[in-house]
Amino acid sequence: MPIITLTTDWNKNDYYIGAVKGAILNQYANAIIIDISHQIKPFNIFQAAFILKNCYTNYPAGTIHIIGVKSDYSAENQYMVVQADNQYFISTDNGIFSLLFDDLPVSKYIIDNHQSTTFPELHVFVRVACEIMNGAAIESFGKPSDRFVRRVPLYATIEESVIIGSIVHIDSYQNAITNITSELFEQVGKGRAFKIFVQSNGNVISKINKSYQETSPGELLAIFNSINLLEIAINEGNVAELLGLNTNSTVRIKFK
Amino acid sequence: MPIITLTTDWNKNDYYIGAVKGAILNQYANAIIIDISHQIKPFNIFQAAFILKNCYTNYPAGTIHIIGVKSDYSAENQYMVVQADNQYFISTDNGIFSLLFDDLPVSKYIIDNHQSTTFPELHVFVRVACEIMNGAAIESFGKPSDRFVRRVPLYATIEESVIIGSIVHIDSYQNAITNITSELFEQVGKGRAFKIFVQSNGNVISKINKSYQETSPGELLAIFNSINLLEIAINEGNVAELLGLNTNSTVRIKFK
Amino acid sequence: MPIITLTTDWNKNDYYIGAVKGAILNQYANAIIIDISHQIKPFNIFQAAFILKNCYTNYPAGTIHIIGVKSDYSAENQYMVVQADNQYFISTDNGIFSLLFDDLPVSKYIIDNHQSTTFPELHVFVRVACEIMNGAAIESFGKPSDRFVRRVPLYATIEESVIIGSIVHIDSYQNAITNITSELFEQVGKGRAFKIFVQSNGNVISKINKSYQETSPGELLAIFNSINLLEIAINEGNVAELLGLNTNSTVRIKFK
Structure with missing residues (x-):
């Protein structure tokens, strides 16, 4: 059917x-x-x-x-x-x-x-x-078309050892999903240590989680989600509201 | 099925x-x-x-x-x-x-x-x-019934060259749908020029659109929608919130 | 299927x-x-x-x-x-x-x-x-499990001629559903007169309705609902908002 x-x-x-x-x-x-x-x-x-x-x-x-x-x-x-x-x-x-x-x-x-x-x-x-x-x-x-009307999605950009991405979606749990893929992260980072700055320099994450529960409730974390995009979250919390994040907020990753 | x-x-x-x-x-x-x-x-x-x-x-x-x-x-x-x-x-x-x-x-x-x-x-x-x-x-x-409990819907009324209607529905886009049908509009207007007053005399529309996009984003417009009711809208905007319209707000059409 | x-x-x-x-x-x-x-x-x-x-x-x-x-x-x-x-x-x-x-x-x-x-x-x-x-x-x-992770729901408690229950759900109409079953009510009350205190001593109900409409619009009422739980409501009104009720608010029934 x-x-x-x-x-x-x-x-x-x-x-x-x-x-x-x-x-x-x-x-x-x-x-x-x-x-x-x-x-x-x-x-x-x-x-x-x-x-x-x-x-x-x-x-x-x-x-x-x-x-x-x-x-x-x-x-x-x-x-x-x-x-x-x-x-x-x-x-x-x-x-x-x-x-x-x-x-x-x-x-x-x-x-x-x-x-x-x-x-x-x-x-x-x-x-x-x-x-x-x-x-x-x-x-x-009807007749075939040779082009689409173009709208350009935001892409993450690279400056030497820095990835500058954006939040592209706030999900049901108020988690903030960025446009930084795991491939880009690997390609630029090559296994180096890093710091992730969420919006301001005050919100720093220095590891990538495998699961939400690795981090204590209430703490900031980063994880590659099921569609391979870097997601900023707070375990059992509401990161978008607490940090005032919107689609377009900036997320920077600086590799050592 | x-x-x-x-x-x-x-x-x-x-x-x-x-x-x-x-x-x-x-x-x-x-x-x-x-x-x-x-x-x-x-x-x-x-x-x-x-x-x-x-x-x-x-x-x-x-x-x-x-x-x-x-x-x-x-x-x-x-x-x-x-x-x-x-x-x-x-x-x-x-x-x-x-x-x-x-x-x-x-x-x-x-x-x-x-x-x-x-x-x-x-x-x-x-x-x-x-x-x-x-x-x-x-x-x-069960047994047949010969009547319904009656509730009377609001109808638009006519005074000489004026139609007085009401907003009966605010839709998903916050467009305001009135109880003025295209038939009533034709019957009273007979092709004459007109002014549509939305709630107050300050909000005036003097044409009927064929599409939302005929009017610039942010401007007030009127259109007969897919169920033949006069709809007040703002192209890519939120007319109900901006003009404070509710169901029961008045819409008057004055023909010349 | x-x-x-x-x-x-x-x-x-x-x-x-x-x-x-x-x-x-x-x-x-x-x-x-x-x-x-x-x-x-x-x-x-x-x-x-x-x-x-x-x-x-x-x-x-x-x-x-x-x-x-x-x-x-x-x-x-x-x-x-x-x-x-x-x-x-x-x-x-x-x-x-x-x-x-x-x-x-x-x-x-x-x-x-x-x-x-x-x-x-x-x-x-x-x-x-x-x-x-x-x-x-x-x-x-996979392999069989012999236990569940336990979470304990709130149960209503009994003290002599008093049932102390809680609101466990606010429904679509903002009615407040308690954890007091009709069985518990019968068992403790044995047909005696009673007073139901909703949150404070100021909100008192002294009968159980058969339908919402037995009570005038705007008045507080109690009814056993379709899942046999005591429900506090206001006919055509919004009891949770008006009385400030939440899940966990207390409902006490005192029998004579």
């Missing part, structure tokens, strides 16, 4: 979710509909991309992902269907695809034959998703 | 949702259960009706909607099952049905043979829903 | 839910996945146990419950799969099982052959759940 996921900024006190799910089931009664999140911050395509990017690879081939964040149509921002990693992604080309796929090989088609609407998820994306489930090829929806 | 939807004010940090879903699957293993919303404001049947009314028509024939908002039983407010638009609606007759169906032709039956309970969704509504899925006719649940 | 439920403290603005659901469907395409709650307060195993305990009995035999609250592995807190009441429960043995099952007969097995991970729900629990759906016996996951 084919799977459709939804990633939106609709919250859950509105009629949008119910309308889209009804329309899917009306066209394709056997669809399995999965809510990835409806709590993306309004218009925040960076957050939507972060969340979807870090979970879509768990889905089986053929899964269809509808993304309803900043989905207004314009001449610059067209409706698009993309095939990548054997899965399908339907949204408006507002930069989200460039954040999701970066340099991945993908097929991308502009959806034509759409109506004017303030609710493209219901009136355009559901139809495309159901036709794909019925076997339509993405070539059938 | 039959579909059951849930619309409640339970939030999602309680055991009510898990209990009801378990009881449905226990009686009818193939049911598809869809959450329309569990974030209706406590006891707010107007919000519940607005949301369900604007999404149920997307569902296939035979869908069963359980509504768990202000569902306490009393002699005045009896449990009821209603068939309308080829779908089924199970709730307490507290006014919600009159808000949902207004002048629509419907069949309505009072559910008898119910137990005394503080949790009618689990102990009464699930049983009725599963029996309908198993082929029971709604006539079998 | 086998059912997997999820009870976590992940909230819904993260990638954890989407990742786990994708991984389940990837391994077992016919699984029915039910969200019991993703809004457990971080690390609060008491709340997680209260919610799951009060809804799991509604599920059919064979249902598998994954609990993702305070699930970090340590030598003290091992991953465990438990069979109880013909259902399966997978979590970390952090005390949650002792709160869920108390003196119930259960089979409990420590899960071995697990990898080091900060995301055991994705990397360990999903695999175990899918193998159970494929027919694996829980004996196959």
Whole structure:
């Protein structure tokens, strides 16, 4: 049975979710509909991309992902269907695809034959998703596109023996996830001792944990998490609130 | 496979949702259960009706909607099952049905043979829903009813060349949705120029947008949305917070 | 079709839910996945146990419950799969099982052959759940355990003609649910008149309602709810906020 996921900024006190799910089931009664999140911050395509990017690879081939964040149509921002990693992604080309796929090989088609609407998820994306489930090829929806609208994610930078990264996500536990990968850390550090400065020079960490519980409750720690990004946390605590961290706060690693 | 939807004010940090879903699957293993919303404001049947009314028509024939908002039983407010638009609606007759169906032709039956309970969704509504899925006719649940408990929704009113409407819903983006339909606007306006006053005379709009993006970010705009209601918004902004709008705030349209 | 439920403290603005659901469907395409709650307060195993305990009995035999609250592995807190009441429960043995099952007969097995991970729900629990759906016996996951890590829930106490209880849960309507069962009330009270003191001597109730509506809107009331626990409420009001009640606030019943 084919799977459709939804990633939106609709919250859950509105009629949008119910309308889209009804329309899917009306066209394709056997669809399995999965809510990835409806709590993306309004218009925040960076957050939507972060969340979807870090979970879509768990889905089986053929899964269809509808993304309803900043989905207004314009001449610059067209409706698009993309095939990548054997899965399908339907949204408006507002930069989200460039954040999701970066340099991945993908097929991308502009959806034509759409109506004017303030609710493209219901009136355009559901139809495309159901036709794909019925076997339509993405070539059938419109003409191929040779580029995406580009939005550039923050990358960590390197200066000699220093990595300068940023916090890119505050998670459910108020842990702060950075854009520093374990690969970058190894490559620059080459096993040397280091100090991690979180936002200011006052918050210093000098080891990488294997588990949260290695450090006492209430103390600052750093760990590479399940998606291989450096995460700043406080064991059983709330690091974002306690240190006033936001997405974009700086994390510096200085190697000896 | 039959579909059951849930619309409640339970939030999602309680055991009510898990209990009801378990009881449905226990009686009818193939049911598809869809959450329309569990974030209706406590006891707010107007919000519940607005949301369900604007999404149920997307569902296939035979869908069963359980509504768990202000569902306490009393002699005045009896449990009821209603068939309308080829779908089924199970709730307490507290006014919600009159808000949902207004002048629509419907069949309505009072559910008898119910137990005394503080949790009618689990102990009464699930049983009725599963029996309908198993082929029971709604006539079998009790005696027909000839009326609903009436709650009157706010309607927009007309004074010569003025429409006086109200905001009836604040959506996920903090856009303000009024009870002014595009039909009423055309009928009164007959193509004349107009000014829309949002709450006070200080907030004026003199055109209807086709899309949010026609207006610059941060500016006030009006648009007929996907359910044909006049919506007041700020492109990429939060109109309800910025102008202090609530449900019941007034929107006046004065035609030249 | 086998059912997997999820009870976590992940909230819904993260990638954890989407990742786990994708991984389940990837391994077992016919699984029915039910969200019991993703809004457990971080690390609060008491709340997680209260919610799951009060809804799991509604599920059919064979249902598998994954609990993702305070699930970090340590030598003290091992991953465990438990069979109880013909259902399966997978979590970390952090005390949650002792709160869920108390003196119930259960089979409990420590899960071995697990990898080091900060995301055991994705990397360990999903695999175990899918193998159970494929027919694996829980004996196959590791060695039997003879005890749980113990956490002691609050019990109501008795002093002659007085029951001293606590509020253990604030529900969706801000009603306050105590740990005083109807059985304890009958056993101590033996039909005598009584006064219920909510937190202070200023808030007194001297009858047990059959329904919320027996008492006027705005007035304090007590009722035995659908899980047979004494609940303090205000008809159409918000008792927890108005009286400043929290979990652990005291409720005393004095019989004449």
